[in-house]
Amino acid sequence: MMRVEFTVNGQQRSDDIEPRLLLVHYLRETCGLRAANVGCDTTSCGACTVLFNGSSVKSCTMLTVQAAGGEVTTAEGLAAPDGELHPVQRAFRQEHALQCGFCTPGMVMATVGLLAENPEPTEQQVREGLEGNLCRCTGYHNIVRAVLAAASEQASAAAGEQASAAAGEQASAAAGEQASVASAASAAGGRAGR
Amino acid sequence: MSILGTRVLRIEDPRFLTSGGVYTEDIVDDRLLGACHVFFVRSPIAHARIGGIDPSQAAAAPGVLAVFTAADLADLPDIGPMMPGLLNERMRRHLLAPDVVRHVGDPVAVVVTEEPYQGEDAVELVDVDYQPLPAVVDLAAAASDEVVLFEAAGTNVAASFGDPATLDEHLFDGCDAVVRHTIMNQRVAPAPMETRAGAAAWGHDGRLTAWIPNQGAQGTRASLASMLGLAPEQVRVITPDVGGAFGAKFGADPEHAVVAWVARQLGRPARWTETRYENLIAMTHGRAQQQTVTIGGSRDGTVQAYRLEILQDAGAYPRIGAILPFLTILMTPGPYALGKAEAIARTVVTTTTPLGAYRGAGRPEATAAVERAMDLFAAEIGMDPADVRRRNLLPPFTEPHRTAFGALYDSGDYAAALDKALAAADYAGLRKEQAGRRERGDAVQLGIGLSCYVEITGMGDGEESPPEENATVEVHPDGSATILTGTSPHGQGHATAWAMLASDRLGIPVDRITLSWGDTDLVPEGGGTGGSRSLQQGGMAVQQAADELIELARLRAAAALEASAADLVFDTGRSAFAVAGDPAAFVPLAQLAEAERLLVRTVFSAPGATFPFGTHVAVVEVDTETGKVTLRQMVTVDDAGFVLNPLLAEGQRHGGIAQGAAQALLEEFVYDAEGNPLTASLADYPFLSSTEVPSFSLVDMATPTSYNPMGVKGIGEAGTIGATPAVQNAVVDAVAHLGVRHIDMPASPQRVWRALQAAAGSGRSTPQASTAAGSGRSTSQASTAAGSGGSTPQASAARSEGA
Numbered sequence: 001m002m003r004v005e006f007t008v009n010g011q012q013r014s015d016d017i018e019p020r021l022l023l024v025h026y027l028r029e030t031c032g033l034r035a036a037n038v039g040c041d042t043t044s045c046g047a048c049t050v051l052f053n054g055s056s057v058k059s060c061t062m063l064t065v066q067a068a069g070g071e072v073t074t075a076e077g078l079a080a081p082d083g084e085l086h087p088v089q090r091a092f093r094q095e096h097a098l099q100c101g102f103c104t105p106g107m108v109m110a111t112v113g114l115l116a117e118n119p120e121p122t123e124q125q126v127r128e129g130l131e132g133n134l135c136r137c138t139g140y141h142n143i144v145r146a147v148l149a150a151a152s153e154q155a156s157a158a159a160g161e162q163a164s165a166a167a168g169e170q171a172s173a174a175a176g177e178q179a180s181v182a183s184a185a186s187a188a189g190g191r192a193g194r
Numbered sequence: 195m196s197i198l199g200t201r202v203l204r205i206e207d208p209r210f211l212t213s214g215g216v217y218t219e220d221i222v223d224d225r226l227l228g229a230c231h232v233f234f235v236r237s238p239i240a241h242a243r244i245g246g247i248d249p250s251q252a253a254a255a256p257g258v259l260a261v262f263t264a265a266d267l268a269d270l271p272d273i274g275p276m277m278p279g280l281l282n283e284r285m286r287r288h289l290l291a292p293d294v295v296r297h298v299g300d301p302v303a304v305v306v307t308e309e310p311y312q313g314e315d316a317v318e319l320v321d322v323d324y325q326p327l328p329a330v331v332d333l334a335a336a337a338s339d340e341v342v343l344f345e346a347a348g349t350n351v352a353a354s355f356g357d358p359a360t361l362d363e364h365l366f367d368g369c370d371a372v373v374r375h376t377i378m379n380q381r382v383a384p385a386p387m388e389t390r391a392g393a394a395a396w397g398h399d400g401r402l403t404a405w406i407p408n409q410g411a412q413g414t415r416a417s418l419a420s421m422l423g424l425a426p427e428q429v430r431v432i433t434p435d436v437g438g439a440f441g442a443k444f445g446a447d448p449e450h451a452v453v454a455w456v457a458r459q460l461g462r463p464a465r466w467t468e469t470r471y472e473n474l475i476a477m478t479h480g481r482a483q484q485q486t487v488t489i490g491g492s493r494d495g496t497v498q499a500y501r502l503e504i505l506q507d508a509g510a511y512p513r514i515g516a517i518l519p520f521l522t523i524l525m526t527p528g529p530y531a532l533g534k535a536e537a538i539a540r541t542v543v544t545t546t547t548p549l550g551a552y553r554g555a556g557r558p559e560a561t562a563a564v565e566r567a568m569d570l571f572a573a574e575i576g577m578d579p580a581d582v583r584r585r586n587l588l589p590p591f592t593e594p595h596r597t598a599f600g601a602l603y604d605s606g607d608y609a610a611a612l613d614k615a616l617a618a619a620d621y622a623g624l625r626k627e628q629a630g631r632r633e634r635g636d637a638v639q640l641g642i643g644l645s646c647y648v649e650i651t652g653m654g655d656g657e658e659s660p661p662e663e664n665a666t667v668e669v670h671p672d673g674s675a676t677i678l679t680g681t682s683p684h685g686q687g688h689a690t691a692w693a694m695l696a697s698d699r700l701g702i703p704v705d706r707i708t709l710s711w712g713d714t715d716l717v718p719e720g721g722g723t724g725g726s727r728s729l730q731q732g733g734m735a736v737q738q739a740a741d742e743l744i745e746l747a748r749l750r751a752a753a754a755l756e757a758s759a760a761d762l763v764f765d766t767g768r769s770a771f772a773v774a775g776d777p778a779a780f781v782p783l784a785q786l787a788e789a790e791r792l793l794v795r796t797v798f799s800a801p802g803a804t805f806p807f808g809t810h811v812a813v814v815e816v817d818t819e820t821g822k823v824t825l826r827q828m829v830t831v832d833d834a835g836f837v838l839n840p841l842l843a844e845g846q847r848h849g850g851i852a853q854g855a856a857q858a859l860l861e862e863f864v865y866d867a868e869g870n871p872l873t874a875s876l877a878d879y880p881f882l883s884s885t886e887v888p889s890f891s892l893v894d895m896a897t898p899t900s901y902n903p904m905g906v907k908g909i910g911e912a913g914t915i916g917a918t919p920a921v922q923n924a925v926v927d928a929v930a931h932l933g934v935r936h937i938d939m940p941a942s943p944q945r946v947w948r949a950l951q952a953a954a955g956s957g958r959s960t961p962q963a964s965t966a967a968g969s970g971r972s973t974s975q976a977s978t979a980a981g982s983g984g985s986t987p988q989a990s991a992a993r994s995e996g997a
Contacts, residue, residue: 020311032222035214037437039387040470044876047387079212093207096841099849100685101210102387102437108211127884134876136387136438137685138845139852139913140884 004068008033009077017064024048024059027074035075035105039134046133049106049113050074056113058132075105078112087157088112088150097146099137107133111147120151197698198904201841204690205705215435218391218407219467225395225403229463230259232453233313235303235320236476237295240545240869241330241343244293244302245323252305252319257312259460261320263303264292267455271423273448275352275512280520284347285543287511289421289448289455295324296343296510297546298871299475301449306456306464329545329869333484333505336542343510343543352512355504355519356538365499365534369490373570378938379559381482381507381863382856383879384552388437389473390447394454395463402429402454407436409444410682410722411712421451426714433712436684440853441551442478443684444514444724449476474874478515479863480552482507483522483559489567491533495577495585500532502563504539508549515549516541521556521650524601528564529608529648529807530586535598545869551724553853554649554914561647565919566936569643569926573935578625579923580616583646584609592900603648603805604899604907611831611895612646615809618893619829624813632931641814641928645920648807651726651834651908652800661800663721665735667696667743668793673769673784674706677739678795680720681732682712686910687842688728692736694839699740700783701766726806726908729838734902735798743794747771750786755779804899804907806834810916812855816928821947823925825855825887830916833895834909843909844892850913851890856882857914858921860940880940929953 005014008031015030027033027050038060039047048060051073059072078086088111091097098104107130114121114129121129126147127140135143209215249261272288275281291302303320307313328341335341336350343350366372393405402424408414411431419426436443449466457464468476484505491497502523508516519539526537572582588595590607597603621642628640654661666678677692693707710716721727744764751771752759757779762771765780772780786792813827828851837843860880864872873879898905918939925941926934933953937945 018311025310028220034216034220035212037214037217037219037388039389039437040876042470042875042877044881045387045470075211076213085208085211089211092211093203096204096845098204098207098210099687099845100387100436100438101206101215102217104210105214123889130884132883134387134881134883136385136440136853136881137849139848139850139890140887141848141852141889142845144884144889 002065004065006067006069007071009073019063019065021064022060023062023064023067026064027059027072033074033076037102037106039102044134045103046110047103047106049109049133051109051113054116056110075108078108086112087153088115091146091150091153095142095146095149097138097142103133103135107135107143111150114147115151115154120155121147123148197694197704198838199836200839202690202694202704202839203841204687205693206687206689215437217388217437218393218405218434221393221405221434226393226463226465229393229465230306230308230456230460231310231313232456232464232466233305233307233317234301234449234472235305235317235322236472237291237298237300237302237324239295239324239326240298241327242295242324243327244291244295245325247303247323248321249303251321252316255312255316255319257308258316259306259308261303261305262456262459264288264290267452270421270455273421275516276514277517280353280517281512282347282352285344285352285512287448289452298869299472299547300510301452301476304452304456306460329867331544331546331865331867331869333507333542333544336544337505337540343545350542351540352508352516352543353541354539355523358538361501361536361538362534365501365536366488366490369498370493371571371574372488372490373574374486374488375566375570375936376484376486377563377566377936379481379483379485379562380939381479382552382861383474383479383863384440384442384477385474385879385881386438386440386442389468389470390449390477391467392450392453393463393465394457396458400428403432404429404450404454405432405434406446406450407439407443408433408446408682409439409684409724410720411714412680412718412720413444413722414446415714418446418450418454421446421448422454429714431714433682439684440553441480441555441724444551444722470876471874474863474879475547475871478513478550479509479547480515480550481559481857482515482549483519485559485563487563487567487570489571491571493575495575495582497530497571497586498533500527500535500564500567502526502537504537506539506541507546508541508543509546510543511548512541512543513548514551518551518556522560524599525557525560525650526564526599527597528561529588529606529646530564531588532586537599546865553850554911555725557649557911558854558915558918561645561649561915562919562922565645565923569923570935573930579644580612580621583612583644587612587646601650601805602802604802604901605897606648606805606807607897608646608648608807611807611833612809614893614895615811615829615831618891619811619813619827621811637819638815638817639928641816641924641926643812643814643920643922643924643927645810645916645923647916648805649911649915650803650805651911652730653725653727653803654800655802661727661731661803662797663731663735664719664795664797665732665739666793666795667736667739668791669700669702669743669783669787671784671788673702673782674708675700675702677707677709677736678717679709679711679732679736680717680722681728682720682723684723686723686728686846687839691729691733691839691842695733695736696740699737699744699766701769726910730804730902730906730908731798731800733838733906734800734904735796737903738798739794739796742796743792746794747783747786747792751781754781754786800901802901804835804901806832806907806909806912808832808895808912808916810920812917812920812924814921814924814928816925816946818929818932818950821943821945821950823859823941823943823946825859825921827888827891828855828917829891829893831893831895832909832912832916833897834907834912835898836896836905838904838906846909847892847913848890850911851917852882852887852913854914854917855887855921858918858925858939858941860886862940
């Protein structure tokens with residue numbers, strides 16, 4: 001057994017663990033955070049995806065000890081403390097991007113990681129960015145829409161902050177509209193490129 | 195405005211998005227405290243006699259509580275095939291193989307440990323002496339009975355549907371052109387994201403509680419009880435959230451019974467979650483049907499005769515997959531008036547993973563066969579595939595139409611679906627683009643594939659065993675409502691859909707309506723979710739229960755308001771009864787539940803199955819230098835009658851289309867000649883990913899059925915039924931001008947490239963005078979075909995004979 005210390009969903013933790021314990025099993029069994037799921041044995045499906053120091057990782061392919069000293073965020077830690085859904089979670093619901101829900105926590109965390117790297121992806125970039133997260137229910141159609149919608153919402157929120165600082169709320173709505181038009185155009189571009 | 199038909203967001207989503215679903219492995223329950231963990235020792239050899247099992251090393255490993263083999267389970271009954279009348283009853287199995295293993299993955303022992311990691315270590319230590327027997331993988335080899343899997347049966351034939359001797363040898367007499375081809379509808383893995391799992395605890399009363407991800411708790415309880423030799427009342431099945439099923443989680447599997455047996459034997463609760471490797475070799479597979487189609491007709495495009503001969507792979511033990519040819523045969527003619535048609539099937543066992551249901555279950559196979567045949571025929575006579583289809587589709591009908599195969603199609607307008615799909619895809623424009631690429635000799639060619647389908651949903655015979663489902667609706671004094679259903683959601687969104695149905699009638703907001711299912715103590719009866727039956731039977735039961743509840747409440751309201759029941763109107767806006775003409779005199783529904791429970795249980799019974807239909811258009815690009823196929827566009831018309839919630843219905847279509855396209859382009863579960871699985875991980879099995887499909891274009895069409903008050907049919911399986919042949923046809927179409935007539939699925943780059951090489955090698959530029967080769971029945975005139983648009987559709991008549 002060995003001791004590891006790190007942060008999980010903002011909480012400082014210190015646990016004695018077996019060196020071979022996978023991060024996903026630590027999160028599920030030791031922390032009781034069971035949103036991340038195990039869907040394969042080969043790092044193929046991404047159902048276990050969490051954020052480690054802000055980047056998405058597959059927690060089935062990381063030893064818990066490797067996370068020592070870092071910050072882990074799971075789907076349970078994504079919504080605001082008052083329960084308000086994260087924009088990505090909201091977009092997944094709005095666009096019906098989940099059915100059975102098994103891939104969902106991993107898919108959501110992968111999306112958060114993807115948008116952190118590329119805030120305004122095209123449809124093709126979304127598809128490539130989520131290639132390592134498998135879903136059997138949705139055919140990916142609505143997941144892609146949700147990711148684009150979340151990106152658009154984040155962009156318009158950012159634009160909105162800037163605009164409202166400069167010119168009040170009217171500009172904000174216009175910027176929001178522009179952002180969603182741009183997003184729709186890039187989505188169409190992605191399709192045509194196939 | 196009614197909530198019905200609107201895009202209500204799912205009420206189940208916030209939980210899935212934040213804390214995640216509670217799947218079987220996630221269950222935290224007092225009854226499972228101190229549970230031990232069960233691990234299966236599975237055969238690594240396809241076919242072998244078990245010389246002996248030495249568990250001593252495993253038994254001594256850290257944390258191991260026990261190792262059990264078939265000898266320990268001798269008190270349990272052996273298992274015969276379901277539907278004994280249809281399947282060979284001498285093909286029996288045990289929960290753990292006692293003497294012979296018949297596929298890689300066949301369980302021979304279990305190791306039970308304190309902690310999961312200990313079990314993963316200890317299964318490796320069980321020493322099994324396997325004495326290899328010859329594997330039987332090839333279907334023809336299985337049918338030859340040279341090596342027989344079940345000595346007691348004396349044959350590998352598990353079932354026969356129709357007698358080959360009764361086939362009409364003159365079926366194709368008088369046809370101008372006849373094409374015959376053998377097509378493999380390949381084996382695929384359902385691979386739901388959640389693998390199989392189970393948990394079991396025995397109460398002091400000797401009753402078993404089992405948590406199992408399933409598609410219908412009641413059927414699961416029946417099969418679990420039967421495997422354990424118990425009466426159903428002694429078993430309670432609880433259904434946690436289910437991470438996808440696709441037909442493969444109907445009923446209980448032998449592993450679930452073993453887990454329950456272990457829990458009883460050790461006197462403590464037991465849990466099991468399989469690995470993905472186990473899932474891919476031991477959960478039932480789908481499809482695996484070899485089809486020989488023969489199609490003949492006149493040069494004007496009229497199909498005069500069609501024959502479908504099926505050889506179905508059952509895998510090692512006959513399960514549901516063994517009888518699915520029955521459904522394929524039922525749907526043989528699809529949406530067409532085919533003149534004369536006949537179909538027969540035989541099911542054989544092989545030393546491979548058993549076959550079960552997979553999204554569509556028998557119907558995608560029927561559609562694939564007839565749609566491939568339509569294209570083969572179109573190519574043979576040099577006619578546009580859309581024109582050939584239009585010429586042979588049944589005319590629109592509103593009164594039920596009985597086919598020669600006994601199916602009673604309830605309502606349909608197949609040509610309208612075809613026309614809508616062609617218009618939405620700009621079929622003429624696509625053909626123009628294709629012609630341009632062909633003319634230029636582009637390396638990347640365009641293919642357009644069609645599939646017209648009709649399928650059967652909500653199965654059941656109207657007269658003998660009408661399809662039915664129960665529901666209970668209760669309104670509570672706090673104004674909320676609960677629904678119990680015999681259906682069993684696993685991603686479809688029943689909680690939202692059923693709440694919409696009740697809300698529409700009761701005037702209670704959807705987020706105050708809670709749905710329960712899947713606990714056999716709570717809902718002892720029910721048919722579960724499968725065969726796209728939920729809405730048309732389970733949903734209709736909810737609506738009927740809500741209607742009946744209103745009538746029950748009306749009587750109470752009359753007493754409360756001292757008015758005649760006939761003078762009361764139910765105001766959904768207030769969820770209250772009011773006296774007509776005196777809106778101030780009213781009583782809320784909730785108040786009527788105060789003195790006495792306000793609850794109705796009802797059973798909805800349908801006159802029969804319904805038959806959704808549609809047309810899919812697939813557009814692919816094929817790189818003729820590498821054989822790589824890119825799916826560019828999917829346009830689908832899927833008519834399932836009235837749509838309760840477009841958001842949910844579209845989700846079902848998307849998922850099905852993707853799975854259908856996956857079978858056409860990527861997925862195949864492969865064995866080598868010794869029966870070793872070559873695709874037993876998600877690194878090897880080409881599970882569809884987000885980069886391999888485009889976004890889909892869905893076209894609306896709604897032809898109601900008269901079989902239920904809302905006019906709804908099933909939508910869950912339309913995607914896999916329509917998309918697979920459309921995509922496959924598109925791939926062939928892309929290279930048809932180069933002399934290719936058929937490419938088996940999945941259309942991998944290798945297969946496409948080989949087909950191109952074979953076509954080039956056979957001299958495509960000189961149309962051969964086709965004699966419809968081996969069928970020897972008719973002569974199709976090369977000159978006619980060669981004249982049609984400069985292509986050479988006659989080039990491969992010889993190859994079309996079972997290449």
